[in-house]
Amino acid sequence: MRAALWKWVALTALAAPGLFVASVHASTVENMRLWAAPDHSRLVFDLSAPVSASVFTLDNPSRLVIDLADTQLDSDPASIDLDGSAISEVRTGVREGDDLRVVLELDRAVEPRHFALSPNDQYGDRLVVDLEYPGESAVEDPIDPIESMIREQEIAAERARTVAVAEGLDPVETAPTVTEAQPHPKRDIIIAVDAGHGGEDPGATGPSGTREKDVVLEMADRLARMINQTAGFRAVMIRDGDYYIGLRQRTLIAREQKADFFVSIHADAFNSPRPHGSSVFALSQSGATSETAKWLATSENRSDLIGGVDGSLSLDDKDQVLRGVLLDLTMTATLNDSLTIGGAVLDRIGRVNDLHKPRVEQAGFVVLKSPDIPSLLVETGFISNPDEERRLRDGGYQERMMSAVFGGVRAHFEQNPPPASLLAWNRDHGRETDSNEYRIQPGDTLSGIASQHGVSLGQLRQVNELSGDVIRVGQVLRIPST
Numbered sequence: 001m002r003a004a005l006w007k008w009v010a011l012t013a014l015a016a017p018g019l020f021v022a023s024v025h026a027s028t029v030e031n032m033r034l035w036a037a038p039d040h041s042r043l044v045f046d047l048s049a050p051v052s053a054s055v056f057t058l059d060n061p062s063r064l065v066i067d068l069a070d071t072q073l074d075s076d077p078a079s080i081d082l083d084g085s086a087i088s089e090v091r092t093g094v095r096e097g098d099d100l101r102v103v104l105e106l107d108r109a110v111e112p113r114h115f116a117l118s119p120n121d122q123y124g125d126r127l128v129v130d131l132e133y134p135g136e137s138a139v140e141d142p143i144d145p146i147e148s149m150i151r152e153q154e155i156a157a158e159r160a161r162t163v164a165v166a167e168g169l170d171p172v173e174t175a176p177t178v179t180e181a182q183p184h185p186k187r188d189i190i191i192a193v194d195a196g197h198g199g200e201d202p203g204a205t206g207p208s209g210t211r212e213k214d215v216v217l218e219m220a221d222r223l224a225r226m227i228n229q230t231a232g233f234r235a236v237m238i239r240d241g242d243y244y245i246g247l248r249q250r251t252l253i254a255r256e257q258k259a260d261f262f263v264s265i266h267a268d269a270f271n272s273p274r275p276h277g278s279s280v281f282a283l284s285q286s287g288a289t290s291e292t293a294k295w296l297a298t299s300e301n302r303s304d305l306i307g308g309v310d311g312s313l314s315l316d317d318k319d320q321v322l323r324g325v326l327l328d329l330t331m332t333a334t335l336n337d338s339l340t341i342g343g344a345v346l347d348r349i350g351r352v353n354d355l356h357k358p359r360v361e362q363a364g365f366v367v368l369k370s371p372d373i374p375s376l377l378v379e380t381g382f383i384s385n386p387d388e389e390r391r392l393r394d395g396g397y398q399e400r401m402m403s404a405v406f407g408g409v410r411a412h413f414e415q416n417p418p419p420a421s422l423l424a425w426n427r428d429h430g431r432e433t434d435s436n437e438y439r440i441q442p443g444d445t446l447s448g449i450a451s452q453h454g455v456s457l458g459q460l461r462q463v464n465e466l467s468g469d470v471i472r473v474g475q476v477l478r479i480p481s482t
Contacts, residue, residue, distance in 0.1 A: 027051045027071045027125075029100065035199035036084035037243035039136040043087075043104075044200055045127040047071075053127055055114045062106040066114075066129060071100040084241075086110055086131055109134055122202065139236055139253055186422040188234035189413050191227050192254035194264040194367060195220035195237075199244035204269030206389035213242065215392045216265045219380060223265070223402040230410065232422035247366035254373055260418060261341065261374050261409060264367045267392055268356070268379040276388050277356030278401070279379040280346045282338040283369060284362035336470045337374035337412075343467075345376060345408030352400045353381055353391070378405055419474035427476065440475045453479045 031046040045068070052069040077090040089105040110131040117126040195217040197203035203212025217239070224235035236257045238250050245253070254262045268279065342360035349355065356379070368375040380401050381388035391397040417423035438449060446469045450460045460466075463480045471477070 026098070027068070029068070029071060029073045029075050030124075031075050032077060032080055032090075033200075034080050034082065034085060034087070035243040036082075037199075037239070037241065037245070038139065040130055040132045040243075041085040041087065042199060042244065043129045043131070045129075046075075046123065047125040047127060050116060050125050051127060053114060053116075055112055055129060057110070057112065062109070064104040064106060064110060064112055064129075064131065066102040066104070067095060068100040068102070068127070070098045073100055077102070086133060104131075106131075122205075128200070137256075139238075139257060186425045187418075187420055188232055189261075189418060189421050189423065190234055190236055190257060190259045191409060192236045192238060192257060192259035192262040192373070193220045193224050193227070194250050194254075194262065195239055196264055196266040196367075197244070198239050199242055201244050204267060204383050206269075206383040206392075207273065207386050208389055210383060210389050210393055212267045212269070212383055215267055215383070215398070216380070217242070218395075219398045219402050220265050222398055223263075223406060226402060226406045230406075232417075232426070233410070233413075250367050251370040251373070251375075255370055259373055260413070262367075262370060263375070263405060263409065264365075264377045265405075266377060266379050267381055267383040269382060269384040271384075273385050275356065276382050276385045277354040278349050278352070278381055279356045279361060280342045280349065281361050281363050281365060281368070281377040281379070282342045283335055283375065284364050285335070286364065331371050333470065334370075334372055334374050336468065338368070338376060340467065340470075341374055341409055341412045342376050343408075344411050345378065345405055348404035348407045349378070349401065352397070352404050353388075356382075416472050416475045424474055438477050438479055440471050440473055440477065442473050444471065444473075445469070446471055449477065455480050 027047050027049040029045050030048055033044045033046070035042040035044075051071050054067040054069075055064065057064055073092055077092055080090060082088065082090070086106050086108045087104045088107045091103040091105070093101050093103075095101040111134055112129060112131055114127065114129045117123070117128060119125055195213070197213040197216065199213075201213065203216070205211055220237065221240075224237050227233045227235035236254070236259060238253055239245050250264070251262065268275070339360055339362075346355065346360055350358075363377075365377050368377055381392050383389050383392055413421075414423060417427060438453065440449070446460060446466070447457050449471075450457045453460075457469075459480045460477065461469075463478050
């Protein structure tokens with residue numbers, strides 16, 4: 001009897017193969033979600049099974065067509081919030097009997113790309129359609145052109161000095177003259193504030209359902225407000241809404257905005273509720289070494305980093321070893337600054353919350369790998385710990401945590417203001433020159449300054465609270481009395 005039944009099933013499948021194929025391969029669109037960012041939109045199809053998709057554009061009027069093979073729709077496109085996106089309307093229909101066609105009416109030019117995602121802990125099968133806007137920036141409010149020009153001049157001068165050091169030349173003789181931008185050289189110090197995760201990526205989720213992407217955006221907003229309310233500082237938000245930006249893109253945005261510092265805000269998680277405390281991370285030395293190699297191997301990156309804003313510092317005529325030395329010097333200086341600022345931030349965070357580790361930790365996070373911008377990643381607490389999850393949702397805790405982060409960053413730049421910044425201008429014009437202070441000039445070394453003033457290197461480090469010998473042009477050192 002069982003053999004006869006299987007024979008009947010097999011014959012039926014041969015007689016009507018479409019029926020069985022549909023039951024095995026057909027997919028359903030269970031939900032459609034849209035994330036709108038300044039420079040792109042992301043449309044996500046939640047599916048019951050993987051699908052074959054075709055995506056193409058049509059003109060007059062401008063449309064994006066998404067064909068999903070052997071798929072039915074079990075979602076209402078009218079429920080999608082289209083605000084802030086390039087999509088003015090979503091239409092759907094059946095094509096060739098079994099296929100689903102989704103048509104997006106567009107109000108601007110887009111460059112589409114699509115890819116499938118396999119199921120994970122939070123979602124099932126998905127089709128992701130990205131609509132990128134040519135020529136648009138991920139940051140809606142770029143820095144002022146005058147400030148940008150001042151910052152470019154500073155970067156060019158610093159790169160010239162780094163090239164000279166790598167070649168064993170005198171930085172004073174080789175550095176180009178920096179023309180002061182008009183009306184005055186009092187630019188803001190630019191802090192890039194990065195709220196982790198976003199959009200399709202919620203980050204970690206707490207026991208009560210708190211999503212990391214939400215609380216870190218709230219904290220990033222608070223930090224940006226503190227920065228913008230402080231004379232001489234300006235914040236650039238890497239994302240200011242619920243959308244995702246790629247990890248590499250985050251550091252590229254910071255570099256495009258000529259940031260002096262980059263800080264990424266996160267909330268830690270573990271598979272147990274017990275771990276707690278806040279952490280501060282800088283790039284690991286091995287991460288810096290591998291990143292140097294990657295930048296050196298990519299001609300576009302190398303040209304951008306060492307070519308200077310006007311191309312006058314190109315190293316195309318120099319050998320690979322010199323290029324490697326130059327990048328290594330840049331990454332080392334950046335990492336030293338990151339660790340110094342990280343220590344100041346960690347000290348202040350420890351007054352707000354327990355510390356998970358009593359020192360600045362180092363890891364190979366992608367968002368920390370900009371070669372020429374000091375960068376930190378701050379884990380504000382364990383969202384997987386019920387007590388810290390509640391704190392992370394609390395506005396008072398968020399305010400205190402971000403005040404600690406900015407306090408550490410601010411203290412560093414007040415001690416080491418960039419030469420053309422408002423902080424440096426206030427320092428130089430707001431008080432009489434102190435004969436016991438010395439402003440660092442190109443080519444100076446800490447040991448040379450100590451010898452010049454007849455003090456020991458240890459005394460000079462101690463009175464200026466320096467942990468090493470790294471100094472910056474324009475930095476003011478206190479000279480201990482002899």
